[in-house]
Amino acid sequence: MPNPKLLRQIPDLKEGFAVRSATAQDIWTIRKLVLSELLDPTQLRWSQFWVIVHHREIIACGQLRNFPDAQELGSLVVSPHWRGQGMGLFLTQWLIQQATLPLYLECLGDRRAAFYTKFDFIPVSLSDLPQSLQQKFRLSALGKRLIRLPIHFMHCPIETITETR
Ligand SMILES: CC(C)(COP(=O)(O)OP(=O)(O)OC[C@H]1O[C@@H](n2cnc3c(N)ncnc32)[C@H](O)[C@@H]1OP(=O)(O)O)[C@@H](O)C(=O)NCCC(=O)NCCS
Numbered sequence: 001m002p003n004p005k006l007l008r009q010i011p012d013l014k015e016g017f018a019v020r021s022a023t024a025q026d027i028w029t030i031r032k033l034v035l036s037e038l039l040d041p042t043q044l045r046w047s048q049f050w051v052i053v054h055h056r057e058i059i060a061c062g063q064l065r066n067f068p069d070a071q072e073l074g075s076l077v078v079s080p081h082w083r084g085q086g087m088g089l090f091l092t093q094w095l096i097q098q099a100t101l102p103l104y105l106e107c108l109g110d111r112r113a114a115f116y117t118k119f120d121f122i123p124v125s126l127s128d129l130p131q132s133l134q135q136k137f138r139l140s141a142l143g144k145r146l147i148r149l150p151i152h153f154m155h156c157p158i159e160t161i162t163e164t165r
Contacts, residue, residue, distance in 0.1 A: 010093045013052065017087075019094055022049035022061070029058045033077040044075060050094060052078075052087055062091045064098055067132035073105040073156075092119055096156055103156040104129060106137055113152040121154040129153060 013019065022030060027046040035041055043065060052060040059082045063075040073095050078087045096103065096119055105121065107113055113123070126134055126141040133153075143149040 010090065010097065013090060017052055017054050017059075019050060019052050019091070022046045022051050026051060026058060026061075030061045030075070033058070033061050033079060034075050037077050039075055039077065049075070050091065050098065052091055054082070060087045060091050062095050064095055064103075067101075067130065067136075069101065069130040069132055071099050071101045071103050072133060072136075073099075073103060088115070089118070092116070099156070102130065104133055105154050105156075106140055107152050107154070109150055110152075113154065116152075116154055119156060121156050124153050124155045126153060128155070 024046055026049065027044070030046065030049055030051070031041070031044060034044060044063070045065070048065055049061055049063045051058045058079075060078040061075060062073065062077075065072040065074055073092070076088065076092060076095075078091070092115075104124070105116060107116065113121075126137060129137065137153060140149070140151045141153075144151040
């Protein structure tokens with residue numbers, strides 16, 4: 001259950017759109033969305049996903065991966081046809097609202113990192129990450145160091161979440 005202290009109002013979706021937790025039947029649509037954007041195809045667990053539907057068709061998805069000491073926001077995709085209409089901003093804010101543990105993410109590219117700074121995510125180094133995520137991101141950190149891949153590790157500070165809800 002999300003921490004009730006952290007709940008805040010986010011703007012409603014337009015008529016015909018709804019956000020809901022994913023079901024087992026959604027996994028193939030989710031996989032298709034994630035694979036089409038060449039995002040990390042591993043650890044896609046339907047039970048950790050939220051989706052936006054438009055008249056029952058899934059048009060966006062995002063995941064809150066659970067670790068013992070943290071959560072990772074990932075697999076955020078809006079179907080190309082629906083981009084630029086606030087769906088990505090809505091779903092990101094929604095996922096932040098659902099988080100119950102310190103929230104982190106990893107993203108490739110400066111533009112994506114800029115997207116997350118809109119939600120006050122701040123860049124952190126590998127050593128700042130909780131143990132479980134240090135393990136998960138070790139390979140990316142190597143790529144970042146050795147071949148200067150523009151990988152960003154980011155954290156949404158809990159006090160920021162509290163403040164904006
Ligand atoms: C990034 C993404 C989720 C944004 O969804 P969206 O519904 O188009 O975005 P919204 O309409 O809610 O928000 C638009 C804002 O996001 C920014 N944005 C749009 N596409 C973006 C992209 N590919 N990367 C970074 N920022 C992007 C816009 O500049 C805009 O900012 P502004 O309000 O300051 O002008 C969507 O483009 C997408 O699915 N991209 C492919 C997958 C991906 O990159 N996911 C993030 C993985 S870390």
